[in-house]
Amino acid sequence: MQGAWWALGIAVASIAALAYYAFVVLPARIHRWRCDGLRAFARLIELRTQGRYGNAEPMAELASAVAQRLGIPLHERRRMELAVYLRDIGMVAIPYYILNKPTPLTPAERDLVGRHAEIGASITEQIPGLWHVAPIVRLHHVVYHEQPDAPLAAHLISALEDWIRVAESADADTAASVLKQGAGARYHPVVVQAILSEVQQRALDGVQSLTRSAALWL
Amino acid sequence: MRRQRIRSWMLVLGAAAVAVLMHAGVPFAQAQFLASFAGVALLAVAAEVLLIRYPLRPEYSDRGIWLSVSTPIVIAVILVYGWQFGVWLDALITLVAGTMMVYLRNIHPRWVAVNTFQSVLSAWAAGIATTAIFDSGSDVWSVAAAGALVLGLFVYMLVNGALVSMTVALAEGVRLRWVLAQTLLSLPRDIVLMTPIAFLAMAALHTYGAVGLLGVLAPYLALRQAFVLAARQQELYHQTIRSLGFLVQRAHPYTGGHLQRVSMWARRVAERLGLPPDRCELVYEAALLHDLGKTVLDERILNKPDRLTPAEWEEIRKHPQLGAEILRDTPFLAPIIPWIALHHERPDGAGYPFGLKGDQIPVEARVIAVVDAFDAMIGGEAPNQRRPHKRPLSLDEALAELEQGAGRQFDPQVVAVFQQVVREWRVQREARAGA
Secondary structure (H helix, E strand, O other): OHHHHHHHHHHHHHHHHHHHHHHHHHHHHHHHHHHHHHHHHHHHHHHHOOOOOOOOHHHHHHHHHHHHHOOOOHHHHHHHHHHHHHOOHHHHHOOHHHHOOOOOOOHHHHHHHHOHHHHHHHHHHOOHHHHHHHHHHHOOOOOOOOOOOOOHHHHHHHHHHHHHHHHHHOOHHHHHHHHHHHEOOOEOHHHHHHHHHHHHHHHHHOOOOOOOOOOOOO | OHHHHHHHHHHHHHHHHHHHHHHHOOHHHOOOHHHHHHHHHHHHHHHHHHOEEEOOOOOOOOOOEEEOOOHHHHHHHHHHHOHHHHHHHHHHHHHHHHHHHHHHOOOOHHHHHHHHHHHHHHHHHHHHHHHOOOOOOOOOOOHHHHHHHHHHHHHHHHHHHHHHHHHHHHHHOOOHHHHHHHHHHOHHHHHHHHHHHHHHHHHHHHHHHHHHHHHHHHHHHHHHHHHHHHHHHHHHHHHHHHHHHHHHHHHOOEOOOHHHHHHHHHHHHHHHOOOOHHHHHHHHHHHHHOOHHHHHOOHHHHOOOOOOOHHHHHHHOOHHHHHHHHOOOOHHHHHHHHHHHOOOOOOOOOOOOOOOOHHHOOHHHHHHHHHHHHHHHOOOEOHHHOOOOOOOOOHHHHHHHHHHHEOOOEOHHHHHHHHHHHHHHHHHHHHHHHO
């Protein structure tokens, strides 16, 4: 009977391992797989626009950290991360000459580029495993005072996108002041708060992770 | 003809299954009738909940296989009560769950019958194999019992996989070898996942009877989750490739289904060249995505009907490397990156981007080069893509041109095999047109 208890113990332990594998390890791995796959789409947009759009790598990591700060649950964080990779996919439908125009865009052209979120969402909706990401893709340039009820993840991406753009073209302080000025109007105030404290924390830690990866164009 | 074949296959399966059931007799007349029946009812419900759609490669079948994970319990029943019970139990479970699926998910009743026959035969095979090393009903806490358990699972999955593959191959008209490679690939993992559950089920049945199976329900859900996610992973892989393929078609519009067909040819060539099966699948993927880099280029150049200027050519010649660059951060597609980057290299060293020669170019890239060139010659692209000064060639003319380029532009061995493949395809097509 001693042997029986041993065998039972082993069976129970391996079932616990199975449960851990099925509910923790596999979902995480699947999420990684998805991100790996979507990275190809992000890179495609990045190459097509010579790095002006689609750039996802620095944003995905920072967005996850900020979302964790905001207490967004894991599944919603994962949805947001997928949206970070997919957000500019609508740019495939925008003509190349507009995306790469050296001179400033005309209002009509700017309007066309502005439709990439809507186009991207309708593309995303049609992919069976990704339809749930479409609402965030659609709202990834959401303006707070226009749609305060949009998902928090969308507000986060919208604000973070502007922060990264300004931080890259100018510096982090300018970017921070842009967000502060827009808080409550253009940006979700809670999101701004979280982004700024995350960034501050990183500056204190001496992390300089937000310089754009160089030499995109081969 | 395909219909006839599947019909006779079903008849053979059905006859064999009925023979097995008659051989097994009606074991429920024995003492455990009531307890077993409770177990059966429970299992039927569980199996209905637990049924999983396992996707095959999309070009084989959009339907996929419906997989129920009742196997561990069937094996446990075989070991504790004897194979006669196992066979009947599996038949009932598959029938009940299958009938539910007919109503719930709109599956054709024919598949329920086929599945039931397959289950009966698999359970029978597992039963015969296990009785060789273990007497049903004896002490389950022994090495012999554990060995018989693993053996039973193995035999069941093997036989079932083989039968299912045969059915899919007949129903979808694809090669048995391909489907078999797909279904048997996950066999070791499935056995590892199922063994603890089967052991627990066996111990519970032995100690507490059919009621003990209730205790197995929770781990069952975990097992199911593992299978669902494993299937999902497979699906994600195909979805990624499919979606990228759509983007390629958008940038470089081919006529419908054409890209798929040349990719099939590429795979067949790779197969004939003796590449391992998983490599052949990747050749298919790479052939589908070889022009991925064109999605990044200016569509005004791609769609230009006149001759291109040197600067525009320069732009076009970037596309192999751009395609590779797009896939740079996608590890599961890493093997095909070099093939995409090198699909415009030539054996004589006159290709681009690097001017590699002969054996420096991977054989997969040489295959894709031939298929791609052939496709361009026969005018595979949409009409607005055809250059006005080049009329599309007939199949024979294109094959002759390939032969002329063999050794300089193309790998002669690949060209020879490719010619064979295309000729066979044509014979098949004509046979089909005649019938």
